[in-house]
Amino acid sequence: MSIPFVRTFEFEYGVAAQLSPMVQRVIADNPGPFTYTGTGVFIIGSQSVCVIDPGPTTPEHMAAIDRVLEGRSVSHVLVTHHHVDHSPLAKPLAEKHGCKVYGFGLQPVPPQDGEVRLEAGDDLTFKPDVEIRNGHIIKGDGWTMEAIHTPGHTSNHLCYALHEENTLFSGDHIMGWSTSVVSPPDGHMGDYLNSLNTVLDRDFDIIRPTHGPAITEVRPFVQAYIDHRIARENQILGALDSGLDTISDIVARLYKDVDKRLHPAAAHSVLSHMIHLRETGRVSADGLDGLRQNYQLA
Numbered sequence: 001m002s003i004p005f006v007r008t009f010e011f012e013y014g015v016a017a018q019l020s021p022m023v024q025r026v027i028a029d030n031p032g033p034f035t036y037t038g039t040g041v042f043i044i045g046s047q048s049v050c051v052i053d054p055g056p057t058t059p060e061h062m063a064a065i066d067r068v069l070e071g072r073s074v075s076h077v078l079v080t081h082h083h084v085d086h087s088p089l090a091k092p093l094a095e096k097h098g099c100k101v102y103g104f105g106l107q108p109v110p111p112q113d114g115e116v117r118l119e120a121g122d123d124l125t126f127k128p129d130v131e132i133r134n135g136h137i138i139k140g141d142g143w144t145m146e147a148i149h150t151p152g153h154t155s156n157h158l159c160y161a162l163h164e165e166n167t168l169f170s171g172d173h174i175m176g177w178s179t180s181v182v183s184p185p186d187g188h189m190g191d192y193l194n195s196l197n198t199v200l201d202r203d204f205d206i207i208r209p210t211h212g213p214a215i216t217e218v219r220p221f222v223q224a225y226i227d228h229r230i231a232r233e234n235q236i237l238g239a240l241d242s243g244l245d246t247i248s249d250i251v252a253r254l255y256k257d258v259d260k261r262l263h264p265a266a267a268h269s270v271l272s273h274m275i276h277l278r279e280t281g282r283v284s285a286d287g288l289d290g291l292r293q294n295y296q297l298a
Contacts (some may be wrong), residue, residue: 004220007212008213009213016154019208027042040211043292047072048072049073051077052264054079056085057084077090080160081171082156090125101130103128104132133149139226147160150199152196165204171209175211177209177213183265192229200226234282235254237277245295246292246294268291274293283297
């Protein structure tokens with residue numbers, strides 16, 4: 001199933017771009033296979049602002065954020081999830097401006113094989129000052145933000161909806177340039193599919209991911225994301241039916257045209273699909289789920 005990815009956009013590292021009357025973005029110079037062009041930091045409001053996913057604590061990026069915020073105050077720092085390309089600058093920025101960090105909190109289940117799961121990795125020091133959950137409303141100077149719990153990429157992932165512009169800041173839950181990694185045991189494919197449907201039902205006018213350009217054709221894009229996951233499950237079932245029974249062999253077939261640096265992450269997504277297929281009675285295995293387990297059709 002083809003997803004209408006949006007990959008081209010104009011930007012300059014460390015320089016604020018005015019995206020809408022209420023939204024600016026500064027992109028950190030940390031490009032990579034999991035961050036695309038880098039972490040996009042969103043600034044909401046005018047004088048007293050909210051900052052979403054402040055990004056890494058590199059000196060260049062911290063200086064760029066300080067330049068953009070000069071003469072303004074930060075009333076809230078919001079974090080979508082605890083990866084090191086999203087959350088490390090949250091605490092220093094909040095302390096500098098005398099405000100608090102908002103987020104879901106750490107994931108309840110530690111990740112497995114973290115050294116190969118994500119290039120970005122986990123910020124295990126992250127702890128929000130204020131733990132929030134689905135439906136939490138945060139009000140600031142002329143803006144209203146709603147937290148939407150969207151587990152899947154991580155169990156503690158939050159998206160934020162800006163009511164005044166019917167905009168979703170989607171973190172890594174939905175990205176315009178690529179699919180999102182869903183890595184067990186913290187990531188869960190069943191939860192991810194449910195979260196995608198939650199976003200679909202909200203009918204947002206625009207989605208602004210942390211990495212890459214905005215998604216403006218929202219409904220068909222999110223539907224394509226869902227259809228892609230369903231198609232991937234059917235491909236996995238087909239691979240099992242053809243005699244492949246290991247995740248490594250299935251990844252080699254299904255992702256043969258994908259950058260091999262992404263294959264370890266793809267293996268975790270396939271494992272997440274396999275767990276979901278097993279939970280829904282379509283796949284079986286003799287032991288515990290894992291990257292080295294052998295699977296077969298139920």
